[in-house]
Amino acid sequence: MKAAVVEFGPYLILVLVGFLPNEVWRVVGLLTARGLNEDSELVILSRTVATALLAGVIAKLILFSTGELASIPILVRVGAAVCALRPFCR
């Protein structure tokens, strides 16, 4: 194990380096969403930003795979994704 972990303790690192930097965005979201209803423009814009960001994550995971998934050819990965869209095309 690494010096930093020994020095600070793994649970302190979990809170300072994992929990707090992650949770802060949820809390900012909570404070921002106060008093907004689901039709308000900021909520609609937030939904499109979150959707586009998530779509970016998905496309990157499929196209630029790492680890064991990279051993499956890219044409198979993209082909599987495109085939899976069939039920939605009517």
Place this chain on the structure above:
Amino acid sequence: MSTSTTFPSAVAAYFGGVKSALLSVFSLVLMGTYIGMGALAHDVGVSSGWLALSTVLVWAAPAQLIMISALGTGGPLFEVALAVTLSATRLFPMVVALLPLLRGPGTRLRDMLLPTHFTSISMWVESLRLLPAIAPEHRIAFCNGLSCGYMGTAVTFGFAGYYLAAGLPPLLAGVLLFLTPMSFFLSTVSNARMMIDRLALAFGLVLGPLLAYWGVQLDLLWTGIIGGGLAYAVHRVREATQ
């Protein structure tokens, strides 16, 4: 969504949420993700209890992955915290878009604390799909049940992965890893019923890999801002011309 599902009590709504979680494809995804996470945690040398606590406290697979792999390589803690907080920016628009769906007339701020903490990709996608059909007074309980179902699955399979530790055949490991993007992809597509959501999805699918390919810093953040902003702009222009 003309008829809404009502539950006899908040407890029944909670367990309705747990059931929805366990029957959804995302449970399968979380199994795959957290078996991998458990194996990684084992390799890095943290305890299985630490992994379980990080799943409950952080509840975001990308942030956990960054933190655990950085503990393994021994990177500077400040850089790890920065990488975690950048990966977590996506949680902000998700919370803003989700909470108004949950809030009823008598909802207090403290009722929102748990759903806020529970917000993550799988829970967000399923909540946006399922909540409109749930009676407003039971949405928070349902959402908490849904989240606890997912979190319980993740913690359980984190332990499983920890003790199986990389004994998986490579092809099975590859298939487990493919579950994550495919299930996110299909559920986001089926959620995008309105033109504005479809546009955001399409822009994100194109921009994400392009910006990454061009080596743009913070590529995912820009994908969200540019893709989401464009979809919103098109929606405003269409509304104005109708």
